[in-house]
Amino acid sequence: MTDERNHVLCSAVETYIRFGKLEEAMATIDLISNSSWKNFALIDLAKAYVNIDSNKAIQILGRVNRNDDLYKELxxxxxxxxxxxxxxxICNQxxxxxxKIKALFTISKVLKKTDLQAATQMWETIxxxxxxxNNVYQPYLNILKITREMAELNPSQAKAFLENKLAPLTRRQLFEGVLQDQRRASRFSISHLxxxxxxxxxxxxxxxxxWLKECNGRIASGHHSRALMELKDSL
Incomplete structure (x- = not known):
């Protein structure tokens, strides 16, 4: 019953935050008995306070009673x-x-708007x-994530960066490798896609x-449909 009650309370906190009832959210957080869930809720509430009262946001973050890398990143x-x-x-800690990679991505997304050179250095650090x-596919995913961030500011630079990092592959081979590989789990393929x-x-x-139209019928229908959806969302 305790976990169920905490779950209900966490859902209530999310609802209060969504509708801007932050004092009610704080009062509800105080009722949560699970320490981890309470910490996550406090961080969500602090984020909601940022544009209202940054000092209040800092105060709420101070109530988070754990300081391991997970909570530092959050x-x-x-x-x-x-x-x-x-x-x-905090990232340096x-x-x-x-x-650390997640933290660097978070900072670089903001920093790139004012200091692209510093953001680029962070991407190289990533x-x-x-x-x-341990994940052998993560370098590939991070290259794509960085390319996406670059492309929002400078598509030409992003294209050069991606082609340089993936020099052994042609663009067509890159698409085919992601979309046609049926040996890997769907979650992996979808993430790459x-x-x-x-x-x-x-x-x-x-x-x-x-390219997606040309390869229709040569790749799994589910992957092809998802690819078109991602393309539509990006346009």
Whole structure:
């Protein structure tokens, strides 16, 4: 019953935040007995306060009673909205490569708008850290994520970056490798597809759409439909 009650309380907090009833959300959080769930709820509430009262957001984050890398990375998602210096300070404390990569992505998305060179350095750091992860596919995914971020500002630079990082592959081989590989789990294929389409649709949406039409019937129908949906969402 305790877990069920905590679940109901967490759902109530989400609803209160969605409708801007932040004081009610805070009162409800105080009723949550599960420490982890309470911490997650506090971070969500702090994020909601950022544009209203940043000092209140900081105060709420101070109530999070754990400081391992997971919670540092989540706090960065809040601080990055109003205090990049603090976000970077916390990021420097993270040791686990996977959480540090997530933190760097969060900061770079904001930083790229004012200092693209600094953001680019963060992206290179991400690619360096990626080699320490156990997931052999993660370097590929991170290249695509970075390309997507670059493409929002400079499609030509993004195209050059992607083709340089993936020099051994032609563009057609890249698409075919992602969309036709039936040996891997669907979650892996879908993740690659999402970032590949999102990146290329910003670089050259016409070519992306043309290629998908050409390969219709040669790739799994589910993957093809999802690819078209991703392309539509990116346009």
């Amino acid at each position: 706090k960065i998602k809040v601080y990055a909205l109003f205090d990049l210096e603090k976000a970077q300070e 993270i040791r686990a490569p996977d959480y 690619l360096t850290l990626t080699v320490h992860l 999402k970032y590949l389409i999102a990146a290329y649709s910003r670089i050259d949406p016409v070519e992306t759409e043309t």
